Each structure stands twice: as structure tokens, then as C-alpha cells.
Amino acid sequence: MKLTRKQVLAGAAVGALGAAGAYELVDQLAGASPPRAAAGPLPPEQHVLDGVRTITDNGVEVAVPPLHHQVVTARVRVDAADLPDAARALEDAFADIERRYAPTPAGLGATVAWGLPYFHRFVPAAWHEHAPRDVRALRSALLPARRFDSDPDATILEDNDVAVLLRSDHLEHIAEASKALFEKLDLFEVTSIRKGFAGGGFDGGAGLPKQLAVAAGVPGAELIPDGSELFLGFTSTQSQGLGPRKIVNFETLGYVDLRSGYFHGGTHMHLSHIREQLDTWYQLFDFDDRVDTVFRPGLRVREGTQTVRQDPDDVSTRAQIARGFKTHRIIGHSSAIQTASRLQADHVAGDGTVYRKGTAIPHRADFNTLDNPFFWSARPTVDGMSEQPSAGVHFVVFNPTSDDFERVRNAMDGVFPGGARLKIPPRDAGQGFNSVLETTHRQNFLVPPRRHRSFPLAELL
Amino acid sequence: MKTALVVLAAAASLILTACGSSAEPAAHASAAPSCPAAWQAGWTKLARQIDAPVYCPGWMPNPLDGRIGSQWNGLRTVDKRGGFLVSFIYQETGSGEVHVNFHRWPGTRMPHCRAQTSNRQIPCYSDRAGRVKTHGIEATLYTVSRDADQWHLSYLWRANGATYVVSEHVAPPFSFAQVKRNVTRVLRSLVLVPSQA
Numbered sequence: 001m002k003l004t005r006k007q008v009l010a011g012a013a014v015g016a017l018g019a020a021g022a023y024e025l026v027d028q029l030a031g032a033s034p035p036r037a038a039a040g041p042l043p044p045e046q047h048v049l050d051g052v053r054t055i056t057d058n059g060v061e062v063a064v065p066p067l068h069h070q071v072v073t074a075r076v077r078v079d080a081a082d083l084p085d086a087a088r089a090l091e092d093a094f095a096d097i098e099r100r101y102a103p104t105p106a107g108l109g110a111t112v113a114w115g116l117p118y119f120h121r122f123v124p125a126a127w128h129e130h131a132p133r134d135v136r137a138l139r140s141a142l143l144p145a146r147r148f149d150s151d152p153d154a155t156i157l158e159d160n161d162v163a164v165l166l167r168s169d170h171l172e173h174i175a176e177a178s179k180a181l182f183e184k185l186d187l188f189e190v191t192s193i194r195k196g197f198a199g200g201g202f203d204g205g206a207g208l209p210k211q212l213a214v215a216a217g218v219p220g221a222e223l224i225p226d227g228s229e230l231f232l233g234f235t236s237t238q239s240q241g242l243g244p245r246k247i248v249n250f251e252t253l254g255y256v257d258l259r260s261g262y263f264h265g266g267t268h269m270h271l272s273h274i275r276e277q278l279d280t281w282y283q284l285f286d287f288d289d290r291v292d293t294v295f296r297p298g299l300r301v302r303e304g305t306q307t308v309r310q311d312p313d314d315v316s317t318r319a320q321i322a323r324g325f326k327t328h329r330i331i332g333h334s335s336a337i338q339t340a341s342r343l344q345a346d347h348v349a350g351d352g353t354v355y356r357k358g359t360a361i362p363h364r365a366d367f368n369t370l371d372n373p374f375f376w377s378a379r380p381t382v383d384g385m386s387e388q389p390s391a392g393v394h395f396v397v398f399n400p401t402s403d404d405f406e407r408v409r410n411a412m413d414g415v416f417p418g419g420a421r422l423k424i425p426p427r428d429a430g431q432g433f434n435s436v437l438e439t440t441h442r443q444n445f446l447v448p449p450r451r452h453r454s455f456p457l458a459e460l461l
Numbered sequence: 462m463k464t465a466l467v468v469l470a471a472a473a474s475l476i477l478t479a480c481g482s483s484a485e486p487a488a489h490a491s492a493a494p495s496c497p498a499a500w501q502a503g504w505t506k507l508a509r510q511i512d513a514p515v516y517c518p519g520w521m522p523n524p525l526d527g528r529i530g531s532q533w534n535g536l537r538t539v540d541k542r543g544g545f546l547v548s549f550i551y552q553e554t555g556s557g558e559v560h561v562n563f564h565r566w567p568g569t570r571m572p573h574c575r576a577q578t579s580n581r582q583i584p585c586y587s588d589r590a591g592r593v594k595t596h597g598i599e600a601t602l603y604t605v606s607r608d609a610d611q612w613h614l615s616y617l618w619r620a621n622g623a624t625y626v627v628s629e630h631v632a633p634p635f636s637f638a639q640v641k642r643n644v645t646r647v648l649r650s651l652v653l654v655p656s657q658a
Contacts, residue, residue: 217636219631219637220637221637222637222638222641223590223604223637279612279631279637282588282604282605283604283605283606283611283612283631284577284605284611284612285605286587286588286605287587287588288587289577289605328579329579429577430577
């Protein structure tokens, strides 16, 4: 029997879901999984990951992310009329996964997020009625992805229906969950599989990014500092740089009108893939240049430092950034984005929690990858799939809204909330990070609360 | 991509299990380097022209040679203060580049170059990555180089009141590791050529 192209692709995707490829090395190199705290009851939020261990590096508390990550994107392959049944089947699968694995790095963090194409194609009327609205931006909380000043024209703005993020210290947990969701259920047509890893160097040794990049023959890999959490040589998961537990929830900061309240406990997720030119980063930028452009110009830290304190008191003002730019012609990545990623004033949430000025908002869930750009794609030509491994990051971040993400990403280019703009060409060397990054794909998603995660709004049809 | 990564995993596993073995030949620290006869004249002439000692390489990465005036010799510039830049380069579209530079600056201060983002003068070499002692030379390896040495791995040392550099471009067909081996071998092969015969 001759298989259709669709069947062939589906078969290939199933094979790729469970395959580890080079990422098997993560377990060989990292050794035993780090000790993890146990989880409590399941939180209402899907995006919260409990049981994350912290360590101290250079006097700074740092969260140790799960070793393995995978994102699977897909199109829904059931008819609208069958959505309620599909929702029950998917929910049963998630519930089964949760019975087997606690939502922690030692178990499995599973987050399902839905794109605008799903809401527009399958549940347009219910979406119109219940869609959360960003009252600060006066737009929907979920916007189509867009390109930013430093993005290439070729950046693909995706239109997936759904994305599932799986995080664990154990590859087999991710493989089993992937099979349960995408192989045993006939609900989705997989469009891409994205894999990667994080950390691995906190307890000494060369660290995963360096070892995997060297093994892959990535140019510049030998210059990644030993122990680095990321390919680019610095730590991104210090606790003060990560948003507190509920801060990205739609309801927390008052950015969102939840209307009916259907999506209370939900949030927004941005997913992109970014290539990183390590040889440029390590051969054209010396350590001081890298500190200047990653943090702020003129900051001096001991050579070799990877974790630089980013407490609320360390946040730069916009005036300080402008002065630094005028003097050095350089934008510090962290200091620039903090104009949008940190609270500009104290905030008291509806549940009484006080969030102090300078508190970080986004929850980062990004991970290193050698995918180029994906581990597997249903559209290899369109997605520009290459057999040659490439250093990069699958950038996954939770913000309260699409607009909130855009504010942060614009600030990275020197475009600040309110429209003020530093006059620096896109991808100029003075933008440091941006000059060595190339975003290949972007999409925004809505992460429903756990109670509505499976085909949200379908039960209202 | 999947296939490539699986192959990579297998290859890397082999590397991992082979830890402890070495493909490096035994060091020949005691073997005195020599300047090939065909290369000697050009370096001697350079030393006399600037009235200061220079270093002749006893070895160069394939396909280059170290003969000033050969088909591979790209630049030979000298200044009035006794500085020079001599480069050897092989470059072919599609097959890559092999490029070695030799410098001398009068004085022992770190040479300065213009910064990428401003007119500020900054050290031409930074990010130290080790030291090598060989035949009277104590050189520091730098992984960030500027101006004529941009993209090069550079060894810098001081001698005779001057600063000397030998560097090689990190580019295909050689890997970073191979370029590091190459430039270290060039350094170890250097022979001092006095200005007065």
C-alpha cells in the first residue's frame, strides 16, 4: 500500500517524538539528575513549574532548570463538531500524565498553549465573547506574532494551532508524554518538534552547552566558558530575574480584562527560535564587550564571571540607559529590557500579594538547542531545515500579554515603552546580543488555566 | 537534522569513551627549531631593514610557506619605528582560508586598535586563554584579536624591547582546535633572526 505524504509525515513525526538524537548526550554528560524538591497539589496554572532547585553562584541565587525540554507544535485535525469529544480525550491524556509524573523537573512539566488560528477557526464566537483583552494596550491579550527591528525579513511568523511544552530531567518522561499526546491520540497533525537542554554546569565541569556544541562542531564552541548555563556564557535563570509564581497570570498585574473570567489563571506564551553565532560572539567581543552588551556599558565584573546580580536595586532607569548609550554607543541587553520587564512601581494584586518596584515579570522557559532550526519539521523546505547542527535557543517565555512581550522585545532593540528610541541601527555591534542573533520563527500563544487547557472554549460550542 | 544529531550522538559517545587517550604526538620541546634555508634570506633582510631582531618560522600550516616573497606572502609592510606586518594567506572560494600574520611593534605596551562601536582605542588583543614557553619565548594566547588579526588566535610576547605577535585566522578548512594547534606549532618553530649577521 502506498502511503500518502500526510501519512509519511505523520509516521516520521511519531519517530522523531521519541528520538533523542544528540540530546541523549545530555544524560551522559550531566550524570544523575540533580536533587529536586517534591511538588504540592497541582496548581491552577499550567505554566508554573514546582520543585525547582536553587543554587548560589557568585553570591546570587540561581534556579536550576530542567535538563531536557521539548516543544511540539501542531494543527488540530478534528472537525469542530468533534471538539468536545477531542477535549475529553486530551484532558484524560493530560490527567494520566499528571498521575504518573509530578509537575516538577524530577517528574514532568506539561504546558499546552493555543494559537490564534485555533481560536479563529474552531471557536470564533466563543473566542469573541471570552478573549482576554489587554487594557493597557487596548488590544487583544493574544496578538499575531510580528517581526521586530532587529529581526531579519525572513523571520517566519507561524500559524500553529497548538504548542505543547514538556520539561523534565528525564528524557523518557518527555518521550512517554509526547507519545501519549501525539501518537496515541489522533487529534493533531504535528508541524514541528523542537528539542534542547538547559544548565548542567551548576555543579562543576564544562557544562552542557559547551560539551554539546563542541561535540557538534559548532564554530566558536571551544570558547564557551566552562560551566556556562547558556551558549552565550552568562546565567539567565537567577531568581531575581525570573517573575514570581503568579505574576504573569492574566489577572495579576491588572493589564488584562478577563471579561467572563474563563481564562483566569492563564497567561501568554511567546515561542521563537533564535540562531546564535558563537564564533562572532566570542571572537569579535571580548569579555568586557560581552559584559557591556549583555548587562550595561561600563559595568566591570571579575573576568570569567557568569552570574551577575540583577536585583531590583540594580535595574537601570531609561535615563541611565540613554546616558550609557551616548557615552559608549552600546545598549546593555539586560538593562534595556528591564525598562519593560521589571515593575516600574509597586503593585498590589487582587489576591493581596505585593509586588515591589523592580520585580521581574516574565517567566523564562527558554532552552539551548542544536536544532537547525527544528529537530523535525513537517515543512522542511519552508522552515529552512538543515542537517548541520547550529547553536541556538528555543525561546519560550510567559508574559501577561502579547503586548507585554512586545514591549520587552522592543526595548531589546532600544525602542522603549512610549515610543522613545535610541538611534542605533538594527543588529549593530553596539546592540551586542542582537548582532549575533537571528530569529527564524515566532508565534504567540495563549496558555489557558489547567481547568480549560484541553481545547479551550470547545465545551461552549 | 534528526539524522545528523543521531550521528553526532554516536560520534560524541565514542569521544567520551575514549577520554584519556590522545591523538597528539609526543612533545618535542627540546628539539631546536630551524629556519628553512629558502626562507632565511627574506627574514634576514627584514631584520636588517628595521634594524631589529625578527622571528623566522620553521613550520607553516599547509599549503603556506614562510618565504617572504613567495606566492603565499600577502603583505610585507614596515614602519619607520621598526614595526612590521608580514602575512601569508591562502584563500579560495569554497575551500576556505589559511592565513598567518607576523607582527612586531616597538615598545612593550599592548598595541591598541580602534573599538568596533566607537573611535575609542582599545587593546588589539584580549581574552587571554593560556601561556606557552618555548625557546626563550613566553607567549600569551589571546582569543579576541582586532584590526589585521580580526578572527585570529594570536600569541603575543615581548622581547628585545618590542612586542611580537604571530596569529592565525580561525576559518575553514581548519577547526578552532586545529588552528590552535597550528599557531602553537608555528610559535614553537620560531627562530630568532638578529638584525646583524
